[in-house]
Structures are given as C-alpha cells and as structure tokens.
Amino acid sequence: MQNYFVFDLNKCVGCEACVVACTLENGLQDPTPWRNIHTYNEAHLPGLPLFHFSLACNHCEQAPCMQNCPANAFSRDAASGAVIHHPEKCIGCKYCTWACPFDAPKYNSISGVVEKCTFCTHRVQENQKPSCAQLCPTGALDFSFADLTLDESEASSPVKVKVGSRIHTLALRNTKGPEQDLDLFLPHSLNKPNKKHFRKIKALHEWPLIVFTLLVTALVSIKTSFIQLPDAGNYYLFGFLLFAALMSTLHLGKKQRAWRALLNVKSSWLSREIAILAMFGLLMLIQLFVTTVPYWLFAFVGLLLLFSIDRLYDLATWQWPIKFHSAQTLWIGLSAIAMLNAWIYLFGLVALFRFILGFWHNYKLPENKNLFLFIGRLMLLTTVVGMFLRLPFFVLLIVFLAGEIMQRIGFYQALQVASPQNDLKIKGIHN
Ligand code: SF4
Ligand code: SF4
Ligand code: SF4
Structure with missing residues (x-):
C-alpha cells in the first residue's frame, strides 16, 4: 500500500486554503508556492463546467525529476514514499522543472535552487495527513492509501503520463448543458484547447x-x-x-x-x-x-x-x-x-x-x-x-x-x- 493524494474535482471551490496551509507548514519565504490551483473556464462560459485543480508534487513511482537530475539532488523517503529534494546538492540547472509533468519543482531565484512539496513527511511519519489535505475545508483534497498499478495511476492522473503519480483524481460528473457555438465566445473559447500552448521553456531565457x-x-x-x-x-x-x-x-x-x-x-x-x-x-x-x-x-x-x-x-x-x-x-x-x-x-x-x-x-x-x-x-x-x-x-x-x-x-x-x-x-x- 502506498500513500496517495485523493482529489475530487467536484468538491474543490478554489479557495486556496491548501496553498496557504502548505506555505505556513513549510515556512516558505519565496513568493512561488509549492502548491498551485489551476482554474478552468475562468470566463464562466455558460454550459461549461467551472472547476479547479489543486496540484503539487505527486511523488511519482518513476519520478522523471529524479531520473533526469544530473546532480543526484533527489531521493526517495522509504517510509512515506515521498520524493525528497535536497537543496544542498542542487546546482539550479532547472532540468527537473522541464522533466516534471506536473510543474512541481519551483525555481527559487533568490536561493538559486529549486524547491518542492515534501508530502509533509514529518507529519506523515506521525500518522497525520499532509497539511494541505488536513486543512481543505470541502474535503476535495484528501490523503489515503492505495495500491495502484502504473496503468491505473495513469488513468486517474490529471496529466496523461505513465510515471506512477501518487494522485487519484475523481473526475467531474458528466452534466450536459444546452448546445453552444463556442466560437461566439472567442477569445475565451475552450473548444480549441490545444491551439495555444503554454511553454515552460523559452528561447529568450535559454x-x-x-x-x-x-x-x-x-x-x-x-x-x-x-x-x-x-x-x-x-x-x-x-x-x-x-x-x-x-x-x-x-x-x-x-x-x-x-x-x-x-x-x-x-x-x-x-x-x-x-x-x-x-x-x-x-x-x-x-x-x-x-x-x-x-x-x-x-x-x-x-x-x-x-x-x-x-x-x-x-x-x-x-x-x-x-x-x-x-x-x-x-x-x-x-x-x-x-x-x-x-x-x-x-x-x-x-x-x-x-x-x-x-x-x-x-x-x-x-x-x-x-x-x-x-x-x-x-x-x-x-x-x-x-x-x-x-x-x-x-x-x-x-x-x-x-x-x-x-x-x-x-x-x-x-x-x-x-x-x-x-x-x-x-x-x-x-x-
Ligand atoms: S483547500 Fe480544498 S477546496 Fe480549497 S483550493 Fe485547496 S483543494 Fe480546493
Ligand atoms: S510530480 Fe514532478 S517533482 Fe514530483 S515526483 Fe513526479 S516528476 Fe518529480
Ligand atoms: S535544478 Fe537542481 S534538482 Fe533540478 S535537475 Fe537541476 S540540479 Fe537537479
């Protein structure tokens, strides 16, 4: 059995209490939080669901950050299964930020190294939930045990990659609205989601x-x-x-x-x-x-x-x-x-x-x-x-x-x- 985040898309209201809980628990100084809320349909288009996704590190079984880090700055905590980043070993190359499909490692420009969620291992070792899951007021973000295969983990992962991410997502319930011509709502149309890509890697910075x-x-x-x-x-x-x-x-x-x-x-x-x-x-x-x-x-x-x-x-x-x-x-x-x-x-x-x-x-x-x-x-x-x-x-x-x-x-x-x-x-x- 392994530790997992459980996330219910139907319950999250985007209040960011989990982000605040994480920031306080870990004493974060940098303005970049370790947990992020991704909101969809911010334009509140009628007939489309408005939902939020709270994401941090998912402590993947086959962690691409750990495999690709040239400086061996990651290790796995045997007891909790957490992927732990060691800032004293990090050279700040940011390669893990490219490799992570969940954008979990955050580069701290003040310290010159990356940082990321620790699964609150200090709490998990004392049989407590991570702070974010503990303080979520709606029960959208929770923490549990499961024994999922790589395929099962991919099927319930928010990003479709087979890396054994330890998050189990409960999908939105299927609700149908009236038919819409979404082009009427341009430029906020969500019917062509892949046309405009967010780019993590920018030629100017590299x-x-x-x-x-x-x-x-x-x-x-x-x-x-x-x-x-x-x-x-x-x-x-x-x-x-x-x-x-x-x-x-x-x-x-x-x-x-x-x-x-x-x-x-x-x-x-x-x-x-x-x-x-x-x-x-x-x-x-x-x-x-x-x-x-x-x-x-x-x-x-x-x-x-x-x-x-x-x-x-x-x-x-x-x-x-x-x-x-x-x-x-x-x-x-x-x-x-x-x-x-x-x-x-x-x-x-x-x-x-x-x-x-x-x-x-x-x-x-x-x-x-x-x-x-x-x-x-x-x-x-x-x-x-x-x-x-x-x-x-x-x-x-x-x-x-x-x-x-x-x-x-x-x-x-x-x-x-x-x-x-x-x-x-x-x-x-x-x-
Ligand atoms: S605390 Fe819970 S409801 Fe609020 S944003 Fe985080 S996961 Fe969503
Ligand atoms: S979510 Fe990203 S940072 Fe966390 S273990 Fe997976 S690849 Fe590494
Ligand atoms: S930024 Fe640090 S942790 Fe990330 S790949 Fe480079 S050395 Fe490894």
Missing part, C-alpha cells in the same frame, strides 16, 4: 544553452573534418571548448557546484552530455601535449557528444510524434562536416532529410510552425543550391551559419514539455 549547443556543434564539426588547421589552431579550438563549457554554466543557479552535473551518468542525459564533453576535451589535450589522436576517435566521440545533446530534449517527445527534429545538433553537425569537406552530395542528402523532418513536424503539429525555423530552412535551401552552383565558400558559410542559428532558436521556441497548463484540458478530464 540563450546560454543555444550558444553552448551551437559552439559545441561547430567545434565537433571542425575537429571531425579533414580541413588543415594552422599550428596554433588546436590551441584556439581548446580555448573555444573552454568558452563553450563556461557558457553552459551561465544558466546555473549555483555555478560553484557545476561539477555535480557529472554525478548521475546512470540515468541523466545531462550528466552524460557533460561526461562526453569532458572526454572530447581530454582527447584535445592528448593531441596538444602527448600524441596524435586518430581521426576516427574524434569523429566517434564528437558525434556521440552531439547525440547526447539531442537526447536531453527527449523530454519533449511526450508531445512530439517522433524523436527527430530537423534542428537537432546531430543533423546540424553532419551538415557542417559535409560542408567543410565540400561533400556536396552528402550535404544535399542531409538537407533533404532535414526538410522532410520539417514538413513532417509542420504537418503533425501545425501549432508548432515557427518563423525562425522557416527562415532557417530557407537559408539551408539557399546553401544547398549555392553549393551546387559553386558559389564562393565564405558567402555560403555565412548563409549556412546564420540559417543554423535561426533554426536553433526556432527549435527552442517550438520545444514543448508536458505541463498541467496544457494537459489538464477540459476534454481530457470530463468523463
């Missing part, structure tokens, strides 16, 4: 990551091409790698703990990416100061590095039809390697593959169409045509680089990860 991924892709492309570098070239490239590594730490809340990003190679792609980057740097050092490193070894580790960067964004596949995207670093890197080696046909083939991926995404997810991606693809097409027409290399290189920067910005702008603000839609919950 600019250090955009710069980092592009710099690393450029570095790998140069090191795995057959171009002749001047003697000092490898020293400059090593400086380039250090600069890229520095960029990757800029978005951390606790930069002095950046080394902890290596601690979860077992299950976090973020840790794996940093480990492979370190391996690539080591190869460069060996080449600089010890002996020649074979080309194939640079190519293997370099492409593995790009692959690992792309896997970080697999989190988004909950909502994407396929795991490939035309602006992933592996495809950008292959395009760049083909260009630097003047392998025109390979360049054309990779570009064709990327165009097909682009069309596929636009067809499957039209709401993800993006101007930056469109302009970037247009510039890639220009580069392909220019290469076949044998236009000057440097002109083509500038067009190509500008296009890839555009595509990478568009990639982050179109990136979606699960969030109750998108998934807790009226159609998904109303039975």
Whole structure:
C-alpha cells in the first residue's frame, strides 16, 4: 500500500486554503508556492463546467525529476514514499522543472535552487495527513492509501503520463448543458484547447544553452573534418571548448557546484552530455601535449557528444510524434562536416532529410510552425543550391551559419514539455 493524494474535482471551490496551509507548514519565504490551483473556464462560459485543480508534487513511482537530475539532488523517503529534494546538492540547472509533468519543482531565484512539496513527511511519519489535505475545508483534497498499478495511476492522473503519480483524481460528473457555438465566445473559447500552448521553456531565457549547443556543434564539426588547421589552431579550438563549457554554466543557479552535473551518468542525459564533453576535451589535450589522436576517435566521440545533446530534449517527445527534429545538433553537425569537406552530395542528402523532418513536424503539429525555423530552412535551401552552383565558400558559410542559428532558436521556441497548463484540458478530464 502506498500513500496517495485523493482529489475530487467536484468538491474543490478554489479557495486556496491548501496553498496557504502548505506555505505556513513549510515556512516558505519565496513568493512561488509549492502548491498551485489551476482554474478552468475562468470566463464562466455558460454550459461549461467551472472547476479547479489543486496540484503539487505527486511523488511519482518513476519520478522523471529524479531520473533526469544530473546532480543526484533527489531521493526517495522509504517510509512515506515521498520524493525528497535536497537543496544542498542542487546546482539550479532547472532540468527537473522541464522533466516534471506536473510543474512541481519551483525555481527559487533568490536561493538559486529549486524547491518542492515534501508530502509533509514529518507529519506523515506521525500518522497525520499532509497539511494541505488536513486543512481543505470541502474535503476535495484528501490523503489515503492505495495500491495502484502504473496503468491505473495513469488513468486517474490529471496529466496523461505513465510515471506512477501518487494522485487519484475523481473526475467531474458528466452534466450536459444546452448546445453552444463556442466560437461566439472567442477569445475565451475552450473548444480549441490545444491551439495555444503554454511553454515552460523559452528561447529568450535559454540563450546560454543555444550558444553552448551551437559552439559545441561547430567545434565537433571542425575537429571531425579533414580541413588543415594552422599550428596554433588546436590551441584556439581548446580555448573555444573552454568558452563553450563556461557558457553552459551561465544558466546555473549555483555555478560553484557545476561539477555535480557529472554525478548521475546512470540515468541523466545531462550528466552524460557533460561526461562526453569532458572526454572530447581530454582527447584535445592528448593531441596538444602527448600524441596524435586518430581521426576516427574524434569523429566517434564528437558525434556521440552531439547525440547526447539531442537526447536531453527527449523530454519533449511526450508531445512530439517522433524523436527527430530537423534542428537537432546531430543533423546540424553532419551538415557542417559535409560542408567543410565540400561533400556536396552528402550535404544535399542531409538537407533533404532535414526538410522532410520539417514538413513532417509542420504537418503533425501545425501549432508548432515557427518563423525562425522557416527562415532557417530557407537559408539551408539557399546553401544547398549555392553549393551546387559553386558559389564562393565564405558567402555560403555565412548563409549556412546564420540559417543554423535561426533554426536553433526556432527549435527552442517550438520545444514543448508536458505541463498541467496544457494537459489538464477540459476534454481530457470530463468523463
Ligand atoms: S483547500 Fe480544498 S477546496 Fe480549497 S483550493 Fe485547496 S483543494 Fe480546493
Ligand atoms: S510530480 Fe514532478 S517533482 Fe514530483 S515526483 Fe513526479 S516528476 Fe518529480
Ligand atoms: S540540479 Fe537541476 S535537475 Fe537537479 S534538482 Fe537542481 S535544478 Fe533540478
């Protein structure tokens, strides 16, 4: 038997007593509460239910936050089953906020680390309910024991992900109102819930990551091409790698703990990416100061590095039809390697593959169409045509680089990860 939150959508009145109870119980100072109330049909449209959902951490069986955290900052409390976050181990990378489908970890910009609900383990150990459930005046939020399978847990979860979330939701009773033409109520219409997505990840906030991924892709492309570098070239490239590594730490809340990003190679792609980057740097050092490193070894580790960067964004596949995207670093890197080696046909083939991926995404997810991606693809097409027409290399290189920067910005702008603000839609919950 496991501890569970039980939430009855029919009883919640959105009074926020549970939010206040949580804030007082845990002595929260930051203005961001650990528990949130999501309200639907705020416009009070007639014929549609108005309901509220109180959500915090659901202490998932297969907790994506714990699996993806590179710093091993989460653990499970054996007695209560709670997923506990350890702020003293957190580096403030915010990757868990992307990974959590319930938006439970909250980044505290003052302390530079995330925080989240503890299941009130101190109360549960004394056979008391968590404070939020204890103080809910309507009985909408409660705490109980259950033994649900992963499938049962997914079926009763407010967000449709199979992570064994410990919340059992009692759905709204089905009440039918008169037929409505909901378009009359635009812009508040709820009949097209997926048209406008809430985006947790914003390209503007993630600019250090955009710069980092592009710099690393450029570095790998140069090191795995057959171009002749001047003697000092490898020293400059090593400086380039250090600069890229520095960029990757800029978005951390606790930069002095950046080394902890290596601690979860077992299950976090973020840790794996940093480990492979370190391996690539080591190869460069060996080449600089010890002996020649074979080309194939640079190519293997370099492409593995790009692959690992792309896997970080697999989190988004909950909502994407396929795991490939035309602006992933592996495809950008292959395009760049083909260009630097003047392998025109390979360049054309990779570009064709990327165009097909682009069309596929636009067809499957039209709401993800993006101007930056469109302009970037247009510039890639220009580069392909220019290469076949044998236009000057440097002109083509500038067009190509500008296009890839555009595509990478568009990639982050179109990136979606699960969030109750998108998934807790009226159609998904109303039975
Ligand atoms: S205290 Fe209860 S009724 Fe009030 S918002 Fe929270 S869950 Fe809903
Ligand atoms: S709800 Fe989010 S923060 Fe809580 S255990 Fe699940 S994934 Fe982690
Ligand atoms: S280190 Fe990153 S992923 Fe881990 S808890 Fe802190 S912010 Fe979240």
